[in-house]
Amino acid sequence: MLKLGKRIKALREAQHLNQTELARRCGWDSPSRIGNYEQETREPKLADLEHIAKALGLTLQELMFGTDGDSPSSLGRVVEWEKQEELAEEGYVFIPRYDLNLSAGCGTIAWVIHEEDPLAFRSRYMQAKGYNPDNLKALYVRGDSMEPYLQDRDTVMIDISDTTPKDGEVYAVCYDDEWYIKRLFKVPGGGLLLQSDNPRHKDMEVSPERIEVVRIFGRVIWRGG
Known part of the structure; x- marks a missing residue:
């Protein structure tokens, strides 16, 4: 299971956001808060986690725990495939x-x-x-x-x-x-x-x-x- 900091980073990168862009979505002037959370040098407050979840289009539960055992980096990611027939409908x-x-x-x-x-x-x-x-x-x-x-x-x-x-x-x-x-x-x-x-x-x-x-x-x- 991924730690919370790595989970935030994986979710951010899955949406092709840098730390500055995510911080702006959260209403924060500096990306340092995102960096501290991802590096786990600072423990996030619940209110900040709620801001991050909303900015990423997730629920707080999805941010913290994922969905149905999925790794957070796969949430909402498009599947790569050559032909539609390759995927089970x-x-x-x-x-x-x-x-x-x-x-x-x-x-x-x-x-x-x-x-x-x-x-x-x-x-x-x-x-x-x-x-x-x-x-x-x-x-x-x-x-x-x-x-x-x-x-x-x-x-x-x-x-x-x-x-x-x-x-x-x-x-x-x-x-x-x-x-x-x-x-x-x-x-x-x-x-x-x-x-x-x-x-x-x-x-x-x-x-x-x-x-x-x-x-x-x-x-x-x-x-x-």
């Missing part, structure tokens, strides 16, 4: 990659299955997270507006049943007849802020009067390079 869930085509603006969309192979997740991972595979779609990231959280041509998986904006969460959205992946924040009065993580890109604030032109496709629940 009863042990895996396959999520197709889609291209998102817009017609008539944001009002009409078409999910077109990409020709490339789907993503493969262990069934028990989906069950532990409470995800319904029928609600999950994988998309390619376009551009660098969400760096360092997302890189150009990364893949994200969204839950199309989760469309109510929560502050600070990342969503696939349509705005002014274009689709984006942005971090959303509610604006007093009923507006919405579409925020880019990359400071080189301007945020987009949608007034309450224009909120009807925004369509949220789903929340990002997984990402991979």
Whole structure:
């Protein structure tokens, strides 16, 4: 069984995060706290573990103990394989990659299955997270507006049943007849802020009067390079 410090490091690296990025997600100015926890030179407080778990998209129990005996570094990791036939269907869930085509603006969309192979997740991972595979779609990231959280041509998986904006969460959205992946924040009065993580890109604030032109496709629940 991995010690807690190594578990945190394994989970962080499985999501392609460095210590600075994880610390920022936790709301901490310095990555030194993450480094101390991973090197086990400092014992983390429960509140800090809760911050780390949330930043990694895990429950506190998954962070501390894993799921069903899995090593923490394998939680949520895509399985590498050459052909779909190589994997036992009863042990895996396959999520197709889609291209998102817009017609008539944001009002009409078409999910077109990409020709490339789907993503493969262990069934028990989906069950532990409470995800319904029928609600999950994988998309390619376009551009660098969400760096360092997302890189150009990364893949994200969204839950199309989760469309109510929560502050600070990342969503696939349509705005002014274009689709984006942005971090959303509610604006007093009923507006919405579409925020880019990359400071080189301007945020987009949608007034309450224009909120009807925004369509949220789903929340990002997984990402991979």
